Amino acid sequence: MITNLTLILFAYLIGSLASAVIVSKFMGLPDPRTEGSRNPGATNVLRLGNRRAAVIALLGDMLKGFIPVTLAYALEVSSATLAGVGLAAFFGHLYPVFFGFRGGKGVATSLGVLLGLSWPVGLACLATWLITALVSRFSSLAALCAAFMAPLYMHWVGVPAELQIATLIMTTLLIWRHRANIHNLINGTESKIGVRG
Numbered sequence: 001m002i003t004n005l006t007l008i009l010f011a012y013l014i015g016s017l018a019s020a021v022i023v024s025k026f027m028g029l030p031d032p033r034t035e036g037s038r039n040p041g042a043t044n045v046l047r048l049g050n051r052r053a054a055v056i057a058l059l060g061d062m063l064k065g066f067i068p069v070t071l072a073y074a075l076e077v078s079s080a081t082l083a084g085v086g087l088a089a090f091f092g093h094l095y096p097v098f099f100g101f102r103g104g105k106g107v108a109t110s111l112g113v114l115l116g117l118s119w120p121v122g123l124a125c126l127a128t129w130l131i132t133a134l135v136s137r138f139s140s141l142a143a144l145c146a147a148f149m150a151p152l153y154m155h156w157v158g159v160p161a162e163l164q165i166a167t168l169i170m171t172t173l174l175i176w177r178h179r180a181n182i183h184n185l186i187n188g189t190e191s192k193i194g195v196r197g
Helices: 002-015 019-026 042-047 051-074 079-094 107-117 119-136 139-157 161-177 179-187
Strands: none
Touching (some): 002 079, 019 042, 019 051, 079 161, 107 119, 107 139, 107 161, 139 179, 161 179
C-alpha cells in the first residue's frame, strides 16, 4: 500500500512540472501562461514562435506521463495502481501544485501515459493526431480526435478494465479542457498550427 501511494504521489508531483513554463523561463521566452493562448503547453510555445522550445516542452510533457507509468510497470503493481499512477501524472499536468494549480490541457502528458500503459495504443493515438493535424492544420482538432479514439483503441487491444476506465477519464477531461477550442472550431476562429496569435 505504501509503495502504491508513493508511486501515485510521485506521478502527481512529476506531472506538476510545467515543461512549457520551465523551458520558456530558461530560454528567455515569454511565459506561455500570459501570452498567446495562455495555455502552458507545447503548442502555445510553438505559437509564440520558438520551435526548439516547443519540441523540448512536448518531450518533457510526454516523459512526465511515460516515466511514472513505466516505473510502476517495472515494480509489477496491480492494474488499478497502474491506472492511478497514470491519472495522477495527468492530473498533475492539469492542476500542478508547483504552478498554482493552473496547468495545460494534458494532450502530450496523456500520450506519454498511453505509451506507458500500452505502446500500441500510444502509437495509434500519435498516428491519429499526426494524420488529423496534417490534414486540418488544427492542433486542437487533432488532439480531440486522438482523445476520442483512445478508449476505443484501449478496448480493441484488450487491456484490463481499470486501464480502459482511466483512459476514458482522461478523454473526458481532455474534451472538457478543449471546450473553448471546440467553440472556436465551430465558429471558424481557431488558430492553425504555425500561425501566431
